[in-house]
Amino acid sequence: MVPTGYYLILSAIIFTIGAVGVLSRRNALIIIMCVEMMLNSVNLTLIAFARQWDNLNGQVFVFMVMAVAAAEVAVGLAILIAHFNLSKSTNIDDVNVMKW
Amino acid sequence: MSFEMIFFILVGALSVGTAVGVVTSRIAVHSALFLLVHFATLAILYVTLNAQFLAAAQIIVYAGGIVILILFVIMLIGSAPLETRAGYRSWVPYAGLALGVVMLAGMALTVLQMPPATINPAANEGGVPIVLGVEIYSQNILLVELAAVLLLVALLGALLLARRPKTEETSIS
Structure with missing residues (x-):
C-alpha cells in the first residue's frame, strides 16, 4: 500500500511542471494543455485523500472537475480559433484585442 | 520495497517524464501526444487508488475527448513552432522555472510536515x-x-x- 504522501508529492511535481509551462511557454495551445495537466494533478490529490479518509466525496468532486475541464477546454479552444481568425497567430503575446 | 511501490515509482516517473515532454516540446503535435500518455499514466494511478470508475472516465473524457479536440485544433490552425524570436524576453523561462521551484518547495514542505496516517486496506x-x-x-x-x-x-x-x-x-x- 503506497502511502498518501507519495501521491501528494507526485501531484505537486506535476502541478509545478504545468505552472512552469503556463509561465514560460508562449504558444496558447500548449498553455491550454498545461492548464489541463494542473487540473489533473489536483484530481490525483483529491482521489488520494478520498482513499485515505475512506470518503467518496473526493471522487464525486473529481467527477465534477472533469466536467468543468471539458467545458473549459472547449470554450478555450473556441476563443483560440476566433482569435486565430483575427490575427493569424497563436502567440499569447499577440492577444491584446481588449487592451486600450 | 514492495511490488506496489516499484509499480508506483515506474508509473510516476513515466508521468513526470511525459509532463516535462508536454512543456518542452517545440512542436505542438508532440506536446499533444505526450499529453495523451500523461493522461493514461494518471488513469493507471487512479486504479491503484481504488478509483476504477474515475480511471475509465479519465481515459474516455481526457484521452478520448480533450486530446482529440486539441489535435483537431492543431490541424485547423497549423503547428509551426513560433517561439523563434531571438532575444525576445529570453529571461521569461528562467523566471518561470524559479517560481516553480519556490512553489514546489512550499508544497513539498507542507506534505512532509503532514502526520503519517494509517490507511485501512479496505478503504x-x-x-x-x-x-x-x-x-x-x-x-x-x-x-x-x-x-x-x-x-x-x-x-x-x-x-x-x-x-x-x-x-x-x-x-x-
Missing part, C-alpha cells in the same frame, strides 16, 4: 461504479444538474465563439 472499495453511482445520484444530484447546464452553456458558447464571421461577399447583393 474506498467504493470506487467501483455502482457505489459511486449511488453516491452521485442520491446525495449529489444537484451537482449533476449543474454540470449538465454548464456543459450545455459551454457547447453553445463554443459554437458561437468559433463561428466564422460573415464576410462581405456572402451578403445579399
Whole structure:
C-alpha cells in the first residue's frame, strides 16, 4: 500500500511542471494543455485523500472537475480559433484585442 | 520495497517524464501526444487508488475527448513552432522555472510536515461504479444538474465563439 504522501508529492511535481509551462511557454495551445495537466494533478490529490479518509466525496468532486475541464477546454479552444481568425497567430503575446 | 511501490515509482516517473515532454516540446503535435500518455499514466494511478470508475472516465473524457479536440485544433490552425524570436524576453523561462521551484518547495514542505496516517486496506472499495453511482445520484444530484447546464452553456458558447464571421461577399447583393 503506497502511502498518501507519495501521491501528494507526485501531484505537486506535476502541478509545478504545468505552472512552469503556463509561465514560460508562449504558444496558447500548449498553455491550454498545461492548464489541463494542473487540473489533473489536483484530481490525483483529491482521489488520494478520498482513499485515505475512506470518503467518496473526493471522487464525486473529481467527477465534477472533469466536467468543468471539458467545458473549459472547449470554450478555450473556441476563443483560440476566433482569435486565430483575427490575427493569424497563436502567440499569447499577440492577444491584446481588449487592451486600450 | 514492495511490488506496489516499484509499480508506483515506474508509473510516476513515466508521468513526470511525459509532463516535462508536454512543456518542452517545440512542436505542438508532440506536446499533444505526450499529453495523451500523461493522461493514461494518471488513469493507471487512479486504479491503484481504488478509483476504477474515475480511471475509465479519465481515459474516455481526457484521452478520448480533450486530446482529440486539441489535435483537431492543431490541424485547423497549423503547428509551426513560433517561439523563434531571438532575444525576445529570453529571461521569461528562467523566471518561470524559479517560481516553480519556490512553489514546489512550499508544497513539498507542507506534505512532509503532514502526520503519517494509517490507511485501512479496505478503504474506498467504493470506487467501483455502482457505489459511486449511488453516491452521485442520491446525495449529489444537484451537482449533476449543474454540470449538465454548464456543459450545455459551454457547447453553445463554443459554437458561437468559433463561428466564422460573415464576410462581405456572402451578403445579399
